[in-house]
Structure formats: C-alpha cells, structure tokens
Amino acid sequence: MKIIKKIIKFFVILLGVFILGNLGMYIYCLITPKVEINKSTSLYFYDNQNNEILNDNNWVSLENISPYLIDATISTEDKNFYNHFGFDFIRIGKAIITNIVNRKMSEGASTITQQYARNLFLNFEKTWDRKIDEAIMAFELETHFTKDEILEGYLNTINYGGVFGIENASEYYFDKSASELTLAEASMLAGIPQSPSNLSPISNPENAKERQKIVLTLMENNNKITAKEKEEALNTELEYYGKSNKTDYEYINYFIDAVKDELYSIKSIPSSLIDTGGLKIYTTLDGEAQKDLEMAVSNNMNKDSSLEVAGIMMDPTTGGVMALVGGVDYNKSQFNRATKATRQVGSTMKPFLYYAALESGFTSSSTFTSEKTTFTFSNTSTYTPKNYNDTYAEGPISMGAAIAYSDNIYAVKTNLFLGEETLVNMANRVGIQSELDPLPSLALGTEEISLIDMVAGYSSFANLGNKVDSHFITKIEDMEGNILYEYKNNSTNILNSSITYILNEMLTYTYNSSFIDYNYPTLISLLPQITNKYAIKSGTTNTDLWIIGYNEKAVLGIWNGYDDNRNLTSNDNGFHKEIWIETMEAYFKNNETNWYDKPDNVVGVLVNPITGKLPTSNEEKTTIYYYIKGTEPYNQEPNDLETTFKEELQE
Numbered sequence: 001m002k003i004i005k006k007i008i009k010f011f012v013i014l015l016g017v018f019i020l021g022n023l024g025m026y027i028y029c030l031i032t033p034k035v036e037i038n039k040s041t042s043l044y045f046y047d048n049q050n051n052e053i054l055n056d057n058n059w060v061s062l063e064n065i066s067p068y069l070i071d072a073t074i075s076t077e078d079k080n081f082y083n084h085f086g087f088d089f090i091r092i093g094k095a096i097i098t099n100i101v102n103r104k105m106s107e108g109a110s111t112i113t114q115q116y117a118r119n120l121f122l123n124f125e126k127t128w129d130r131k132i133d134e135a136i137m138a139f140e141l142e143t144h145f146t147k148d149e150i151l152e153g154y155l156n157t158i159n160y161g162g163v164f165g166i167e168n169a170s171e172y173y174f175d176k177s178a179s180e181l182t183l184a185e186a187s188m189l190a191g192i193p194q195s196p197s198n199l200s201p202i203s204n205p206e207n208a209k210e211r212q213k214i215v216l217t218l219m220e221n222n223n224k225i226t227a228k229e230k231e232e233a234l235n236t237e238l239e240y241y242g243k244s245n246k247t248d249y250e251y252i253n254y255f256i257d258a259v260k261d262e263l264y265s266i267k268s269i270p271s272s273l274i275d276t277g278g279l280k281i282y283t284t285l286d287g288e289a290q291k292d293l294e295m296a297v298s299n300n301m302n303k304d305s306s307l308e309v310a311g312i313m314m315d316p317t318t319g320g321v322m323a324l325v326g327g328v329d330y331n332k333s334q335f336n337r338a339t340k341a342t343r344q345v346g347s348t349m350k351p352f353l354y355y356a357a358l359e360s361g362f363t364s365s366s367t368f369t370s371e372k373t374t375f376t377f378s379n380t381s382t383y384t385p386k387n388y389n390d391t392y393a394e395g396p397i398s399m400g401a402a403i404a405y406s407d408n409i410y411a412v413k414t415n416l417f418l419g420e421e422t423l424v425n426m427a428n429r430v431g432i433q434s435e436l437d438p439l440p441s442l443a444l445g446t447e448e449i450s451l452i453d454m455v456a457g458y459s460s461f462a463n464l465g466n467k468v469d470s471h472f473i474t475k476i477e478d479m480e481g482n483i484l485y486e487y488k489n490n491s492t493n494i495l496n497s498s499i500t501y502i503l504n505e506m507l508t509y510t511y512n513s514s515f516i517d518y519n520y521p522t523l524i525s526l527l528p529q530i531t532n533k534y535a536i537k538s539g540t541t542n543t544d545l546w547i548i549g550y551n552e553k554a555v556l557g558i559w560n561g562y563d564d565n566r567n568l569t570s571n572d573n574g575f576h577k578e579i580w581i582e583t584m585e586a587y588f589k590n591n592e593t594n595w596y597d598k599p600d601n602v603v604g605v606l607v608n609p610i611t612g613k614l615p616t617s618n619e620e621k622t623t624i625y626y627y628i629k630g631t632e633p634y635n636q637e638p639n640d641l642e643t644t645f646k647e648e649l650q651e
Helices: 002-031 067-077 089-102 112-121 128-144 147-155 166-174 183-190 205-221 227-234 252-265 271-276 287-300 346-359 399-405 408-418 420-429 440-444 451-462 497-506 524-529 575-587 642-650
Strands: 043-046 052-054 279-283 308-314 321-325 342-344 367-370 395-398 448-450 473-478 483-486 535-540 544-550 555-561 602-607 623-628
Touching: 052 252, 067 112, 067 147, 067 183, 067 205, 112 128, 112 147, 166 183, 183 205, 183 227, 205 227, 252 271, 252 279, 252 321, 252 473, 287 308, 287 321, 287 575, 308 451, 308 575, 346 399, 346 408, 346 420, 346 440, 346 451, 346 497, 346 535, 346 544, 367 399, 367 408, 395 399, 399 408, 399 497, 408 420, 408 440, 420 440, 448 451, 451 497, 451 544, 451 555, 497 535, 497 602, 497 623, 524 575, 535 575, 544 575, 555 575
Parallel strands: 043 279
Antiparallel strands: 043 052, 279 473, 308 321, 308 555, 342 448, 367 395, 473 483, 535 544, 544 555, 602 623
8 A cells, every 4th residue: 555655656746847847848938039930941052153043942821721731741740739738748658668668769759849849940860868959949839839830830841852841842743832732632742751852752652652541541540531532532643743933944853853862972961951951052053054955955855755865064174063954854754864874875985995095005097997897706706896887998097087987896996905904994094983894895885884974084084184073062051151061172183184185186076077088977967066176976876875075164965865775766866966066055155165275295297087197199188186296107107006906816
C-alpha cells in the first residue's frame, strides 16, 4: 500500500512540475517579443551577373488554399493539430520509447508547430539539444499566434521537392493556384514534405504514388473523405506542368536541377540547411548564352518527336557552365541528358587522339594511307572500320586532311601506332570520368561518355592546355549575406600550349573550303553561317550525333539521339549542327572574341592540304599548316608513317 502511495505521490509531483513548467514557459513566451513568422524559406538562384533567375517566394493566405490540401496535410502530419498546444504528448511518448529501445533517434513525433519552428529557425540534426530548442520555439509560436496563422506559415514554407510553399508547388506541378487543387492533386502534394528529394511525382513517380495512397488512407481514417473519394483520387491520372512561371527561361529547370545536384554534393553545406531553404545561390549561368541556346533548340527541335537533345556551353577558363539544355521538354522528361546520360561520342574522340599524336612526334603533315583496310591482330581477330560513305583517298593523306574529312582509317592507324592505352590515358588526363577500354575502335568513339565530361575535356584545348572542373555554383550565402561556400578555381596545366594551338588550327579545317577535293570537309555546310573562327569537331554513330566546338571564350557541345538508343534515320541528321552554329553566332554577335595568338615557337607553312607536302606549282591548291619550329617541311617528303606502321603491326 505504501508503494502505491509513493507511486501516486511521484506522479502527482511530476504532474505538478509539468503544469508549473508549462505555465512558466507560457509566461516566458508571453513577455518575450513576438517572433516574426512571415518568412518564406526559399532558395534564390542568381546568374553570373547577380541577376535573380528564380525564387520560390510566393505567400498565400489560408483562405486561398484548397481545403483538400489542408485536410490532407493535417491528417498526414498532425491529426490533433487544433487540439494541442504545440505538442502531441502521446506521440512523443511512443517515439521516446521507440528511440530508447532502438538506442538512436530514429523515430520522430513532431507536430506541425514543431516542424514550422524547425523550418524557420533551426536545423534538422537529430539531437536532444535541437529538440529542446524546437520545443521552446514551438511554445513561442503557440503563444503569439493562432492555429490558423501557424498552419498558414507552415504551408507557405515547407519543401515540396525543391519548391518551397504550397502556392509555388501548385503552380509548378499543376499550373494552378493552391485554391484550385483537387483531392487527387492535393493528396499528391501533401505527401512530398516527408522526404522532398524522394517523393516528387516528377522525379520519383512510383514513390510519390505510394505516398499518395498513404495520405488518402489517413484522410479516410480521419473521416475527411469517403472510401469512394479515396478510390477516385487514386485512379485519377495526373498531368504535371513541371516548370516555374517566374522565369524568362524555357529550359531553366534542367540547369536548376544540375545546380541542386551540385548543392547537395558540397560537404560544407548540410542537406538539412538546403531543405529548410533561405539560401542565395550564385551560379555560373550566362543569361544571354542560355537564351541563345534555348532559342536555337526551339528553332530546330520538334517537341512532338521523340528525338532528344542536350547542350552545354562552358567557360573554358573556369569550367563554369554558362548554359544548359537537358532535353526537348522538361514536362515530359526531367532526365538531364547533358549531365547524366553517357553516349557513344563518335569522332569527337579524335582530337584527344591527335593531340597525343602531336605530342609523340607527329606533325600536321604526317601521313597514313587512306584506303579500305582490315586490321588483323595476333589473336587472329580482325577489325574493318569504314569511312563515311565508303570514301577513301586511296593514297597518303596528312593529319590535317584526316581531321577535315574525319577519316576513320587514319584514326585507327594512329591509335594502333601509339598504342591503345595512349588514348585512354589522354582522356583521363583531360578529366574524362568514364572507364574506357583500350580498343582499336576507341579512336572512333565507340565508348560512352557524358556530354559534360566531353565539353570539359575540350575546354583544355580551348584554354591552351589547362584542365578545369565543370561546375554550376560560384558562391552560396545565407539571407544575411554570410558566405557559406565559394568555388575555388582548381585549374592546372596539363597540355603543351604550342601543340594545343596547332591542334586548334587543324580543327578549323572541318569547314575549310581548301579541302574540297575527293571528299568534303565534314562541316563545310556551316561555312556560310560562320563569321568567327572556331575549332569544331563533329561525331556520328548509328545512335548518336555530336558536335563540339570552341574559341577562347566558350566551348559548346550539342548531342542528338533517342533515349532508347534506337538507330538514327536520315531525317534526324543536321539539327545538332544548326543548334550549334545558331547558338555560337548569336552569342558572339554581342560578345567580343579573338582567335589565339600564334606562339613564338610555331610557324605556319603553305602546303597541299591533302598530302601535307610543299606545293610544286603556283596552281596547286594550298592552305596553311602549323608546326613546331624545326619540324616544318622543307623540300623533303612529309613524315610518311605507313611503312613504319605496317612493320610494327606485323611484329
């Protein structure tokens, strides 16, 4: 009996302490200044001129939010919201027991008030100190504001998959106001905040659908909807808008998604801080370049076709991405082909090979025979590459001509002559991340690489030999202007600037009319539109179309193909080239650029463009080839490597 009395006495004292504690906390909160809650926790994105690209700040009153959304949120997050003073003690008790049993903070029981307090002022670290701070802030909110005011603030600040606030989310996902949301739409949105990065119906439709089912079930259990309404909502096929109406850019969401991916990868910025918003993110976006690229894509791509596109323009001096398009239509597919897809790169691989060849002693005039060839290896296997349209010189051609015509026989011979590991090492050297096999066909781009890696690799040529890291973010600040992160340029010299200059000059031969002979330069069709000097290389496989080109100010890469890797048709060809030239010419119409200054140890010599030999008559067609001093042709024959190649292959 005494034990029972002691237990009762203990609980009476505990209850008294609890009541006095709550009373004391209430009085403390009552006499402290009223906290400001009308603060939308958003991510603010800026371009490289500090102009705002996009933000999610769009506050809406509770009266202008669909009752379905309100009921779905309360049923899912805090069914007793209107009946407690900021805390659901039954849920807290259950969570404490679970956490003690599991010996970790795995279970939460936060009310809407607590979540709102955390979103506004705190962080997401699962510690007891944070829980205590959260409790004090929840008391502050419940003391100074009505339930409706707290709910309104919560709905205007929570994270709906990278979009903050219900009005922004409604516009982004469904192109309508929050007041117009149907039950199906509201239940889908109400499920996102539990895990914003995993439950967006655009990026993770299956997960989002499962979560919607849970939300609707909870609404039914709380008598907010009937079983029939639940089934009708579940069976409603939703169409997603997938873009913000607050931006002048049509394809900006692909760029923003890439920024967010980088944001989450920055170790000094905790993901919890990103999820609560309130960050200013300064990006590498060049607004003019983005609009020029978007216009070129819109002019040339048909959104009703399944042919896809990706494009990246990069600043070669820093690696900053100036413009990006990741697909034809973000509403239909949010997969970012510019950063996430790996595809066969075709002949855009050849400049890496030819730089390595020049570094190994080749010159612009070094020749191999261009003819139909079957390569037989020591294991008796054979390889028979072909030129486009089966067109061959049937004789020796120079490296310059091989680049102009994209001659596959010359490329494979060069690859075998140097040793297949040389090209793999060269690709790794410029920063290409893909694992490449040392195959004879690697010279023809049969391995798969991402567009962003290829453009970054070409940047090493565009800046005369420095490796740069591709990136989207230059700086991150909090709302008070404190710098939380700043990008540090890690540019390192990896290539010889004189050899790079020679290669850059040879990559202008792809549209040089002096090479019109037994074949046409691969990009001669662009010549009428070219008003600036560019180094350009195209690449074609059965499934992929590429073009990458540059000058000292910008590198631009464009890809066309199908997501399912189906073969291209003749009707698919040419769009990538038009997008490339339209973008570059539009951008440099308003931005000054110059070609590279010739290094002092490089000389230019007039030679026959096909053979690389000095001309024998005034009537002979010529163009300028460039050489390291001392390697230029005089009266001797150019460096014909065919005999040496055959001897080495036989060995």
